Amino acid sequence: MNYKKNISAFNLLISSISLILLGLFILFYTRNFLNWFPYITGIILIYTALSKFYSFYIKKLNEKKILILIADTAILIQGIIAFISPKIILFIFPGFVLFYSTVLGIIYLISYFQNKKTHTPHSTILLIKSIFFFVISILVITMNFYYKTFIITKLVGLYLIFYGITIFTDFIDEEIPKSYANKMIRKISIRLPVLFTMGILKKTLTKITNYLNNEENKNDSIYKKTDLKPNLEVLIHVKETGAGIFGHMDIYYKGFVISYGNYDYATYRLFDSMGEGVIFFIKGKEDYIKFCNKYHEKTIFDFGLNLTDEQMKKVEEKISEHIRNSYPWLSPKDFYKNSNKKFDDYASQLARETNIKFRKIKRGRFKNYFTFYTNCVKFADTILGQTGIDILNLNGILSPGSYYNYFEREYKRNNSIVITKTAYHPKGIVK
Incomplete structure (x- = not known):
């Protein structure tokens, strides 16, 4: 099982362009994206579940655990629900943001009290971050469903654009490598959450x-x-x-x-x-x-x-x-x-x-x-x-x-x- 180098500059370029184009489409054609998103998600979930069932039965895996079968069945049910009730799938974006921002708000609040206790400089920044994420959570809860889904989806598009730009910088580094001796200042690089x-x-x-x-x-x-x-x-x-x-x-x-x-x-x-x-x-x-x-x-x-x-x-x-x-x-x-x-x-x-x-x-x-x-x-x-x-x-x-x-x-x-x-x-x- 050799760990071979297999990411070429061309792959980086294609990946970056694809992400940027997808991000632009979501950003400027948000309603069209939301109309198709549940069905696309349903297709992906059903395909994933059927593929896993194939691996489970046809390939005769050594360990057939009931939990694996239950998990695959759950994925299949989610895919079917996406077609029957598309609106439920649209809860994904605001639901994720609500959960994520609340967790981050709690983490930063605990970190703030921890740093304040030890008199760590600039600990107030952690409190500001905590308040910021709690405000996002409150807005997600109180805003109109379609409005918050619309806004959050646009933010997803914006994120994909910046993520694509990050990968494009990797492409530039691959084609025109900089001397690492001179690359001592950390650049802003958007990665996966x-x-x-x-x-x-x-x-x-x-x-x-x-x-x-x-x-x-x-x-x-x-x-x-x-x-x-x-x-x-x-x-x-x-x-x-x-x-x-x-x-x-x-x-x-x-x-x-x-x-x-x-x-x-x-x-x-x-x-x-x-x-x-x-x-x-x-x-x-x-x-x-x-x-x-x-x-x-x-x-x-x-x-x-x-x-x-x-x-x-x-x-x-x-x-x-x-x-x-x-x-x-x-x-x-x-x-x-x-x-x-x-x-x-x-x-x-x-x-x-x-x-x-x-x-x-x-x-x-x-x-x-x-x-x-x-x-x-x-x-x-x-x-x-x-x-x-x-x-x-x-x-x-x-x-x-x-x-x-x-x-x-x-x-x-x-x-x-x-x-x-x-x-x-x-x-x-x-x-």
Whole structure:
């Protein structure tokens, strides 16, 4: 299962033009789009359901789970409803916006109080963002159905135009590559909303798992995209079940895995989604990857980047900045080393299995960890941003899936600093 580079400049150009044209059509012919949208959606849903039924029965999948059959049936029913009652399908856009804006409003409000408590500068901006999203939610609830559907659909068209422009800039970079040494300022780049990227890791993991279920594919032969060796690696984690499906993200640089997270269980709050922020440094990545594979059944996607000297200098400056803004911290296992108790928290497990050093953040926005905002990805992004990587979501919230989606696309391009990709699965390695 070789990860081959297969995105050509022509594909990027066609994709960008298609998205821009679709966005323009939605923007200027909104009523026509809304008239046809339910039926087009119905056709897609019915086709998808029938295709899945075909895979379920004709291809004789190894695991015929009843939940899969129920899910496929639900898709088929939705497709039929789209034809019987088209108006119901039109609730998709306002319903999605209501849900998304409400969730973002809550996240920013929690982040505001969290940052205010630690006296983090500019925390008022988070309050303003929270109010903005709550206002959108109220408008969606109170506005006339057809009017709000009309306005929101136009915004979707506008979004597709900007997304298409982003892909067009990728086409320009592919045809007229810039020197990454000079590409140190992050450009505005519209990517998929975070909710759409959350399922990407799970879907990719399923493909890897199915592939490695064949014994002949374990420890597959290496496919080299280039003879260059990466000098920085990004490790993106995902699990089959539980909260791990949303992923985790580390950086491997100059022999050390660097990670930020909610590792002090004594400070857990709000269903373990909040706590005091902790960084760890693990010497070597082999033991860490084995630990993640064996004890937590995680799959790790490792993307290798080839950086210039200037980029590495900026990365090192940012890492040093985080070290200066932290102090040594011990896991319960090491803090209570004379205790007979066997600590089973994540930090203690890591301390037993790897050569690790923990540090706790002193001040600033990473003083407190929050799963949905100041998380592992946000921290890693402060370091990766020094390389000029141009991933940026409109709402400012990043997920491991956002980065995976970005790196997957960049890896498949010719002119990219993302040069290698490896999947470390509990059943084997795919390169």
